[in-house]
Every structure is written in C-alpha cells, then in structure tokens.
Amino acid sequence: MAKKGTKSKPQLPPLAPAGKKGSKAAPPPKAAKRVPKKQMLLESSDDSDTEQPQQLQEEDSDIDVPSDSDAEELSGSDAEAEGGSSSGEEVEEDEDEGDDESDDDSLADDFLADSDEGSGNLLRSLVGFTEGGDSGLDSDDSDDLEAKSRAIDERQQKAEDDAEEELKTNIRSESDEFKLPTAEELEEEAHLPPNLPNLKRRISEIVRVLSNFNKLRQKDVPRKDYVNQLKTDIMSYYGYNDFLIETLIEMFPAVELVEVLEAFEKRPPECLRTNTLKTRRRDLAAALIPRGFNLDPIGKWSKVGLVVYDSTISAGATTEYMAGHYMKQGASSFLPVMALAPQEKERIVDMAAAPGGKTTYIGALMKNTGIIYANEFNEKRLHGLLGNIHRMGVTNTIVCNYDGKELPKVLGMNSVDRVLLDAPCTGTGTIWKDPQIKTSKDIEDIRNCAFVQKQLLLAAIDLVDANSKTGGYVVYSTCSIMIPENEAVIDYALKKRNVKLVPCGLDFGRPGFIRYREHRFHTSLDKTRRFYPHVNNMDGFFVAKLKKLSNTIPVTSESTKASEGAAEMADSSEDDEDKKTVNDEREKGVPDKEEKAVQMKNRKETKKTNKGANITKESKHVPDRPAKHIKNHKKDALETDGPESTEPYVDGKEVHREETKQTGQKKKSTSDRTKKFGPKSTLGLKEKKPVSDTKRKRKWQFKLRRDWEAEKKSDKRRKV
Amino acid sequence: MRPLDEKETTQVFEKLFKFTGPNLKHLLERPAVEGPDPEPGRYCLRLHRNRVYYASEALVRRATAVARPRLAAVGTPIGKFTHHGSFHLTVHALDLLAAHARRRVWLKPDTERSFLFGNSVPKSSLARITENTKAGDGVVVMSMADVPLGFGIAARSAQDCRKADTNAVVVLHQADAGEYLRKEEELM
Numbered sequence: 001m002a003k004k005g006t007k008s009k010p011q012l013p014p015l016a017p018a019g020k021k022g023s024k025a026a027p028p029p030k031a032a033k034r035v036p037k038k039q040m041l042l043e044s045s046d047d048s049d050t051e052q053p054q055q056l057q058e059e060d061s062d063i064d065v066p067s068d069s070d071a072e073e074l075s076g077s078d079a080e081a082e083g084g085s086s087s088g089e090e091v092e093e094d095e096d097e098g099d100d101e102s103d104d105d106s107l108a109d110d111f112l113a114d115s116d117e118g119s120g121n122l123l124r125s126l127v128g129f130t131e132g133g134d135s136g137l138d139s140d141d142s143d144d145l146e147a148k149s150r151a152i153d154e155r156q157q158k159a160e161d162d163a164e165e166e167l168k169t170n171i172r173s174e175s176d177e178f179k180l181p182t183a184e185e186l187e188e189e190a191h192l193p194p195n196l197p198n199l200k201r202r203i204s205e206i207v208r209v210l211s212n213f214n215k216l217r218q219k220d221v222p223r224k225d226y227v228n229q230l231k232t233d234i235m236s237y238y239g240y241n242d243f244l245i246e247t248l249i250e251m252f253p254a255v256e257l258v259e260v261l262e263a264f265e266k267r268p269p270e271c272l273r274t275n276t277l278k279t280r281r282r283d284l285a286a287a288l289i290p291r292g293f294n295l296d297p298i299g300k301w302s303k304v305g306l307v308v309y310d311s312t313i314s315a316g317a318t319t320e321y322m323a324g325h326y327m328k329q330g331a332s333s334f335l336p337v338m339a340l341a342p343q344e345k346e347r348i349v350d351m352a353a354a355p356g357g358k359t360t361y362i363g364a365l366m367k368n369t370g371i372i373y374a375n376e377f378n379e380k381r382l383h384g385l386l387g388n389i390h391r392m393g394v395t396n397t398i399v400c401n402y403d404g405k406e407l408p409k410v411l412g413m414n415s416v417d418r419v420l421l422d423a424p425c426t427g428t429g430t431i432w433k434d435p436q437i438k439t440s441k442d443i444e445d446i447r448n449c450a451f452v453q454k455q456l457l458l459a460a461i462d463l464v465d466a467n468s469k470t471g472g473y474v475v476y477s478t479c480s481i482m483i484p485e486n487e488a489v490i491d492y493a494l495k496k497r498n499v500k501l502v503p504c505g506l507d508f509g510r511p512g513f514i515r516y517r518e519h520r521f522h523t524s525l526d527k528t529r530r531f532y533p534h535v536n537n538m539d540g541f542f543v544a545k546l547k548k549l550s551n552t553i554p555v556t557s558e559s560t561k562a563s564e565g566a567a568e569m570a571d572s573s574e575d576d577e578d579k580k581t582v583n584d585e586r587e588k589g590v591p592d593k594e595e596k597a598v599q600m601k602n603r604k605e606t607k608k609t610n611k612g613a614n615i616t617k618e619s620k621h622v623p624d625r626p627a628k629h630i631k632n633h634k635k636d637a638l639e640t641d642g643p644e645s646t647e648p649y650v651d652g653k654e655v656h657r658e659e660t661k662q663t664g665q666k667k668k669s670t671s672d673r674t675k676k677f678g679p680k681s682t683l684g685l686k687e688k689k690p691v692s693d694t695k696r697k698r699k700w701q702f703k704l705r706r707d708w709e710a711e712k713k714s715d716k717r718r719k720v
Numbered sequence: 721m722r723p724l725d726e727k728e729t730t731q732v733f734e735k736l737f738k739f740t741g742p743n744l745k746h747l748l749e750r751p752a753v754e755g756p757d758p759e760p761g762r763y764c765l766r767l768h769r770n771r772v773y774y775a776s777e778a779l780v781r782r783a784t785a786v787a788r789p790r791l792a793a794v795g796t797p798i799g800k801f802t803h804h805g806s807f808h809l810t811v812h813a814l815d816l817l818a819a820h821a822r823r824r825v826w827l828k829p830d831t832e833r834s835f836l837f838g839n840s841v842p843k844s845s846l847a848r849i850t851e852n853t854k855a856g857d858g859v860v861v862m863s864m865a866d867v868p869l870g871f872g873i874a875a876r877s878a879q880d881c882r883k884a885d886t887n888a889v890v891v892l893h894q895a896d897a898g899e900y901l902r903k904e905e906e907l908m
Contacts, residue, residue: 287865319832322897323867324815347756370756371779382792383904390796390812391900395775396754398783399792410785417756 199237210254263534324391329357331538336477339504346417351404354381356388363394408462417471419460425480429540466548481540721768731807739821739858752776811895818868836898841891870896
C-alpha cells in the first residue's frame with residue numbers, strides 16, 4: 001500500500017506517483033484526512049514495530065523522492081520546532097486537528113516515538129494529501145480550493161525547508177559527536193594493527209573540525225590537541241616522519257594539507273619533451289600514437305611537451321627515443337629552462353646538469369649555437385648526462401666535472417650570459433616518485449642542502465656577466481617545497497650580491513612566500529614561483545629568476561669572509577651548522593691575516609685604553625705571524641701570556657660578539673682599514689720570511705711576555 | 721685535449737671516407753654553428769683520453785680552460801682509439817654520418833628491432849638501398865620514416881643484394897642507436 005510506502009525506505013518509489021498526484025490535485029483535506037486516519041489506525045499495529053528502527057536509518061539514506069516523504073520521515077525524529085511550525089500551517093483544518101489529536105497522541109506513541117504532536121499532525125496531513133489524491137475528490141469546498149492549494153504548496157515548501165534543516169542539524173549533530181579519542185582508546189589502537197579506514201575517517205573529521213574550529217570544536221579541547229592527533233594519524237596512515245609532517249602542517253591549511261598528501265600518493269604523470277632539433281611535436285605524436293601511446297599536449301604553456309596517459313610499450317624503448325626525438329622528463333623540469341629563455345649564440349652554464357634533460361632543452365632552444373658548459377659534480381651521473389646530450393644531438397656543449405663552487409675560478413668571473421642552477425635539494429617535491437623521502441628527511445638534511453645551495457647560488461651569480469648584452473640572468477630552481485631551501489636561499493643571495501628578482505615568465509604557479517612564521521623575506525620574493533602536485537599536477541617545484549645588476553660584489557660581503565660568517569650567524573635562524581662550517585672556513589681560509597688585523601683593529605676601536613701603543617705594535621706584528629699561530633694564540637688564551645690573551649680575553653670575547661653585531665657601516669670602515677693595512681703587513685712579512693717557524697714562535701712568545709710585563713708595570717703605576 | 725697527430729688523423733679519415741667519400745672535406749670545412757662568436761670558425765678534431773671529438777674551434781678554444789681530468793666531453797665524440805691503436809667509430813657519430821653519408825639502407829618496419837639489438841642486417845630486412853653501393857662501403861641504416869638507426873659496412877654491392885639469399889647478410893653492424901640503452905658505459 002502506498003501508506004506503507006511512506007514509512008519504509010525500500011518502498012518509497014511507489015509513493016512517488018502518489019505524491020505527485022497529491023500535489024497536483026487539491027483534494028479536500030478534511031475528507032482525505034479522515035480516510036487515511038482510519039487506515040493508519042488499522043495499520044498502526046503493523047507498522048509500529050518497523051517504524052522506529054527505520055527512522056534512524058532514513059536520515060542517512062539518499063532519498064530521491066518528493067519532499068513530502070522526506071518531511072514525513074525526518075519529521076518523525078525531529079525536534080519540536082518544526083512540528084510546531086508545521087502545525088501552525090494547519091490552522092485551516094481546525095476541525096480535523098481537533099479530531100485527530102487524541103488519535104495522534106496514541107499513534108505518536110506507537111510509531112513516532114520522538115515526534116511531537118505537531119509533527120505527527122504534519123505526517124498525517126501529508127499522508128492524507130497523498131491518499132486523498134487516490135481516493136478522489138469528494139469535496140464540496142470549491143471556493144476553498146485555491147486557498148487550499150496555496151496551503152498545500154506552502155506546506156510543501158515548508159516541508160522542503162524543514163527537510164533541509166533537518167539534514168543540516170543531522171550533520172551538525174554528527175560532527176558534534178566527533179570527539180578526539182581518549183588516551184585509553186589510543187592505547188587500544190596502538191596494540192592493534194592500524195585500522196586504515198578508521199584513520200582516514202578520523203583525519204577527515206579533524207580536518208573538518210579545524211577548518212571550522214569555533215563551531216565544531218569540543219568544549220575545552222585546545223586546537224593543539226586536534227593538530228597533534230591529526231599528526232599522529234597522518235604519520236601512521238600516509239607514512240611520513242615527524243619532521244616532514246610538522247613542516248607540512250605549518251605550510252598548508254588543514255584542507256589543503258590533505259590534498260597535498262593525497263596528491264603525493266598518486267603516480268606522477270609521465271611527460272615527454274620533443275627534441276626540436278630533430279622533429280616536431282606533431283610528427284612525434286603521429287609516430288608514437290600508432291605504437292600504442294595515448295598522448296596529449298601537456299598544456300597551453302608548452303609547445304614541446306606531451307603527456308602520456310598510457311602506452312603499450314615503455315616510452316624509453318621506442319625507435320624514436322633511441323634516435324633522440326624526445327626526452328622523458330618531468331613536466332616541472334621544463335619550467336626553469338623556460339624561465340631562463342636562452343637566446344642563440346649565448347654562453348650558458350648549467351651548474352648541475354645531470355641527467356641532462358634541462359641541458360638538452362637549452363641546446364634545443366639555442367639551436368646548437370652558442371656554447372653550453374654542462375657541469376656535473378657527481379662522476380657517476382656523468383655518463384647518463386653524456387649519453388643524453390649525444391643522443392639528442394646537442395653539439396655545442398662542453399661537459400665538465402667540477403664542484404659548482406669552483407666554476408667561477410675555472411671559467412672566470414663575469415664570463416657567461418646566463419646560468420641555470422637546478423640545485424641539489426632534499427627532493428621533498430618528488431615524494432610521489434620516491435616515497436622513501438617521506439621517512440628519510442630531517443632538519444639536518446635541509447640545513448646541509450641549504451648551505452650548499454647558498455654557496456652554489458653565489459658562485460652562479462659570480463659567473464654571470466652583468467654587462468652582457470643579451471643576458472645577465474641566473475635561474476635558481478629546486479624540486480623541493482621547503483622554505484629554507486627556496487625563499488631563504490634567494491633572500492640570502494639578494495643580501496650578498498647586486499642582484500634583483502625578475503618575473504620568471506611563467507604565468508601559472510603560486511608566488512613564493514614573502515613571510516613565513518618568524519621569517520621575513522624581501523618583498524620581491526613574490527616574483528618567484530612555487531608549483532605543487534595538487535595544483536599543477538607536476539612535481540613540487542620552485543623557480544626564481546635573478547638579474548645581475550652589477551659585477552661589483554657589495555662590500556658587506558667582501559670585507560672579510562669572517563664577517564660574512566658573522567653576518568650569517570646574525571642573519572640566519574638556523575645558526576648551528578652555518579656557524580660551524582663558516583668557522584672552519586675562517587680558520588683555513590686565505591684572508592686570515594686580514595681577519596686578524598680587523599679583529600685587532602676592532603678591539604682597539606672598542607676598548608679605549610692606554611694600550612693603544614702596545615696594541616698597534618702588536619697588531620702590526622699580527623699579520624706577520626703565521627695564521628696558525630694566531631689561531632692557537634687566540635684559542636689557548638690561558639696558556640700563553642700576553643695582554644691579548646689574559647686581560648682582554650674576556651673583553652676580546654665581547655669585542656668579537658660586538659663585531660658580529662656590527663652593521664654594514666662598521667664593516668665598511670674595517671674593510672677600509674684592512675685595505676690600508678694590507679700592504680704594510682706584506683712588507684713586514686717579506687722581512688721576516690727567512691726565519692723558521694719555531695724560532696718565530698718563540699720570539700713572539702718572548703715579545704708577548706715582555707709586553708705583558710711592561711703593561712703590568714704601567715698599570716701598577718697608574719693605580720698607585 | 722690535443723689535436724690529432726698525422727697517423728691518428730689518417731686513421732680517422734680513412735674510416736670516415738668509407739661513409740662520406742669525397743664529401744669528407746666538407747665535413748671539416750663547413751662553417752661552424754656552435755660558439756658564441758659572431759664569425760663562425762671551422763670544425764676540428766681533438767683527442768681526449770683516447771676519444772676523438774668533433775667540435776667547432778670556438779668550443780675547443782674555451783675547453784682549454786677546463787682541467788684535463790675534469791673535462792668529460794667537447795662537442796660530439798665520433799669514435800675512439802682502442803687499446804692497441806686502431807680507431808673505431810661509435811654510435812655518437814650517427815648524426816654526423818647521417819647528414820653526410822652517401823650510401824643509405826632502409827629497413828622494413830618490423831625488422832628495425834633486430835638491428836637495434838645489435839644484429840646484422842639480412843636481406844629479408846632490406847627495403848631499399850642506394851643504387852651504386854659497393855661492397856665495403858660505409859652505409860647508414862635508416863628506418864622507413866627516415867630516422868637514422870645506425871651504421872655499418874655493406875657486405876654486398878647493390879646488385880649482389882638483389883641476387884642474394886634471404887638470410888644473407890647485407891650490412892655488417894658497426895653501431896646502432898640501441899647502444900644508448902644497452903651500453904651505459906659507452907662514454908666513460
């Protein structure tokens with residue numbers, strides 16, 4: 001029966017035509033009501049048992065039925081408000097309601113346990129309407145017909161609205177029900193193998209709570225708890241290590257975080273780049289498609305890219321591949337070369353060229369004119385690079401095997417037009433290619449990479465000729481999404497060299513970060529571009545294009561390598577490894593004498609004492625001394641006597657610290673002084689050279705002792 | 721990296737002559753495309769670690785700045801000197817040869833694979849051959865789509881090929897593009 005259909009889910013469809021009939025017709029409610037009421041009374045006993053359990057299910061079901069039935073089912077479990085309002089609609093049928101009430105009460109108890117009178121009324125009335133349609137018109141209220149039809153429509157509308165609200169409250173009530181698992185629950189879970197669907201559900205729940213925190217949170221549960229639970233869940237579900245998850249949580253909002261993680265779980269799309277030296281994209285596609293490749297152009301942004309959806313044979317095994325007609329390359333690898341935009345007859349350096357995709361792209365863009373220096377530090381990757389270069393028919397290359405930092409010495413400073421630096425990085429943007437990165441990367445790796453990247457970038461900038469007619473650009477790119485490897489490195493270069501950021505020429509991708517947590521980068525960093533797998537469907541990537549403004553190196557960085565180290569210590573927040581390595585540099589480095597002179601001069605400058613004369617004498621001699629000795633002297637303060645070591649040692653420390661905090665100005669002045677100082681020291685050195693080291697040492701020590709004693713005497717005199 | 725001496729140069733030219741014939745001088749005297757200089761130089765041959773490289777003069781000049789142990793390649797390698805001093809052309813010379821060689825052989829589509837695996841070309845794979853090929857000529861092997869696949873020495877003259885048996889070897893394999901995948905240690 002149709003009435004039964006209204007109650008239970010599987011029997012809904014039969015209601016539909018009935019419902020439609022009901023809405024079209026305008027049956028007199030009174031008569032209609034009386035009829036179904038009786039029917040319901042008859043059937044109440046049957047339905048009461050089936051009704052209650054089904055109520056709860058009906059909320060969840062996808063009900064594809066006219067709103068009447070929705071309202072019916074939902075109103076069954078709903079709160080008073082709706083019932084009350086719906087009953088308000090039924091004012092017209094006072095008579096019926098009066099009759100129905102007693103019946104409704106009994107019926108309500110039976111099978112609409114939670115419902116109110118009002119909602120019961122609504123149910124009855126709606127049922128009555130649908131039933132009334134079937135039973136036909138036996139009304140004598142033709143005048144009321146219009147009003148009644150309007151009432152029916154209003155009621156329907158009301159019912160629909162109520163249904164929607166009902167759904168919403170149900171959803172809300174579901175979310176209110178989401179509670180963070182307690183410690184015991186977590187312990188239990190820890191003992192069992194990870195329940196993946198559960199984890200997934202919990203992750204999406206927490207993300208939802210976090211995105212609407214004020215409304216959806218549990219009382220008195222801090223946000224931190226939710227975040228921590230999310231972290232642990234993600235770690236066990238996706239398999240990341242603690243450090244990576246922390247960084248990702250800091251970088252992305254909760255919803256996007258899940259998108260990122262999901263994107264990294266997928267397989268990267270396979271892309272090819274047509275080698276324009278040998279073929280065209282059109283011809284290549286025409287040759288590959290018959291071999292069973294499902295290809296498409298990669299996008300509007302590239303004229304040479306193809307993306308392979310699937311293929312019967314591997315893309316690396318075709319005749320065209322062996323003939324060098326295309327290169328298998330990630331889509332993101334196109335970007336730095338497009339940003340570089342090499343022109344014909346230019347001199348280009350690719351500082352980290354292996355496996356050669358970018359180098360060959362550069363060669364193709366230049367049409368084999370000009371010259372490319374393809375450098376690769378790692379010998380083992382060299383043969384792959386060579387193979388690719390020669391297979392693709394790029395003839396204008398010189399392939400060498402240097403450490404990128406040495407290239408300015410080999411090729412000469414300010415000697416080339418453009419440099420591409422696709423820096424070695426932690427590779428966090430390529431997790432989908434290499435899932436091992438999820439667990440193996442740590443803060444130390446990032447710091448080490450960042451250090452190397454900074455040095456390489458400075459070397460790259462030094463290679464470029466700012467006065468080049470057509471060029472003067474450096475493109476820096478990494479396949480990582482970590483800020484210390486990307487924005488921080490560019491920021492460092494902006495401070496150290498006369499360069500500025502220019503637009504990459506890539507109109508898609510997100511601008512880089514200008515500020516991130518406690519870091520503040522130069523505002524032009526929004527010209528850099530970041531790419532993500534979940535946004536661009538390519539590896540996580542970062543591209544920045546720098547233009548060299550002048551060949552002179554700013555004095556702040558030139559004055560001393562020591563102060564450069566000091567500046568680094570002051571600048572960067574990841575101090576430790578920088579300090580360590582830069583200190584090493586300092587001790588081994590060439591400008592040690594200068595550095596010592598600077599320190600001496602600084603001490604003189606900051607401490608206004610009578611030791612002026614002594615100090616000048618000492619500092620004059622200081623550059624003459626071998627650097628090693630001075631190093632010892634400085635370190636073994638307690639052992640060797642002397643004013644520099646004992647008395648001013650404490651001060652010396654302070655002085656040193658002050659020096660590190662010096663501004664550019666002071667550095668400039670010190671550098672000037674060193675410049676003045678330089679020739680003097682070398683002259684002194686020439687005189688003393690023939691003396692042997694040990695002899696010199698002892699002489700020096702004697703001298704120090706004498707000076708110290710002299711000083712003591714003068715102090716005593718002063719005190720007295 | 722040094723220029724080749726007399727003996728070495730003759731060896732290289734001999735091998736190349738088999739492919740190019742009188743075109744050989746064109747190989748060395750054509751204006752160079754590479755190099756950032758506005759006036760094009762010429763091409764030259766240089767020897768570095770037993771490999772012979774074909775590069776433009778501009779490139780060669782700049783490559784002198786790179787230290788010998790650090791230099792991996794200049795321009796295109798065309799062949800190498802073996803341990804006992806004979807010279808062999810390698811697959812990297814394919815592009816150059818394909819551009820300048822006089823004799824070509826075209827293979828049937830299904831038989832390309834066999835050649836790319838390093839086998840010699842039997843008569844059954846032969847689709848076309850340049851008319852006046854003589855036995856012992858250098859021959860560039862192409863696919864029907866005019867994609868160079870490798871090179872070798874013609875075992876028979878063009879007329880003899882017609883008369884030959886289906887399984888008779890027509891082209892002796894010297895190098896093929898499949899070596900890029902098969903032999904990773906090629907250039908090192």
